[in-house]
Amino acid sequence: MKRIFLQIWHIASPADRVIIIATFLLASGSFFFFRSGNDDRTEVWISVNNRLKYRVLLSQDRELSVQGQLGAVHIRIQDKKVWVTKSSCPHKICMRMGKISKAGQMIVCVPNQVVITLRSCHKNLNLDVITR
Amino acid sequence: MDLLTVNEGKALSRLVILALLTAGGVGLFVFESLLPQPLPGGKIGLSQVATIFALYLFGLPSAFAVILMRIFITSLLMGTMLNPIFIFALAGGIVSTLTMGLVRRYVGAITILGNSVLGALTHNATQLVVAYVVYIHQSEIFWLLPYLILISLAAGLGIGLVTRLLLARYFVMISPHYSLEAEGNG
Structure with missing residues (x-):
């Protein structure tokens, strides 16, 4: 699993890496957004x-x-x-x-x-x- | 019988490849529907390999042809023609394919990996919005969003990687130096 991700990370362009990190941040951000104040x-x-x-x-x-x-x-x-x-x-x-x-x-x-x-x-x- | 011109030959090979991609997409979709589905909306989207392959090989119109044909055929096979699942699939398919096509054309910095993640994200987001607007008018369904985004990320990366490897393989295969013996050794 880790090896696959490292391989993906290796072949991803800088813009791809930005997208991956942004998506991850979006997921965690929305998690806390929807968990609070409901x-x-x-x-x-x-x-x-x-x-x-x-x-x-x-x-x-x-x-x-x-x-x-x-x-x-x-x-x-x-x-x-x-x-x-x-x-x-x-x-x-x-x-x-x-x-x-x-x-x-x-x-x-x-x-x-x-x-x-x-x-x-x-x-x-x-x-x-x-x-x- | 006349021989085909070069352009006719290209059009014909394109037609054949698109038909094969559509068939492959249908097969992958049916295969995936046999797998257990732990979360609602948590599908991997294996059949998108065919769409992205067509998109990167021939461009947006061909990708649209593949995704639309795939959705129509699978909905006939699965018996979901014109019901909510079909509407979700159609909306998600159209929006994600359009997004990926525009990104491929105008944002050169994003390769197939990032584009695949974007496609997965827009696919899920569109389905959620359509579900909210058309069927379920309760905002609770947006609680699914964090899980859907995470699944999109993982599935998008996996699908992007697979499509990338397949495309590389395809380009090796159509290159003039390719031979079956070489494949046997590789």
Whole structure:
């Protein structure tokens, strides 16, 4: 492996060597760029009946309550996790779906038509909350 | 039957070589698809040997002919015609071939090694951007970028080296002093 790389390095022109080093630096640079500061970007999207009601940051602890088809659904955001604390639906499946914390996960309450999704957005949300 | 003129003979040999390169590219692509793929997008791009070979032997239009024919034939073989994989391959192939062709023409300081790395980089970057714009509107896919750049570097160097050796071999082979006995000894 080392021998192959030395051979490549040997036959590469100065411009090629610049490209090799620049690519390596680009890889490590982008590694640190994408590894830092992503935690605060995840957002909690709560929609009822296919209409977005809340869009809040996962990093801010808060307690929310939305009006579903059957009644109120209480949602808690704490320690970068989201879960349903109280729901008016008969089977309480949404409460048993547990706590979600990663972008892409979701909690659904079918009787209330409440959908909670975690999304990571590339634009920083500089607002406390968006309601519709 | 008339004998071919020199120009016709050159055009004919070019056609034959491009056809062979396309066939070789298809074969390499199918072979590579049999290998395990540990990371998404982590393909080596073995079939690009054919494209770069055509690019350095005949120039940009021939390279385009090889890559486009290769993509169409492999997508028919693999059953990915006109689905997302096909779109990614087409976009990446066109942009990377164009980049390599322009670099070869206008930046003489960069040899086949660096050009191959640039081709791999633009290929992966184009696919990522197309995936983001057309299919996945979530920026998480750009987290793949560091890995893709590293893979591009390694694969690009390997492909560049192989193509360089093949080209050197080809030029030895078509030289007037070449003989089969010499090859047997070498």
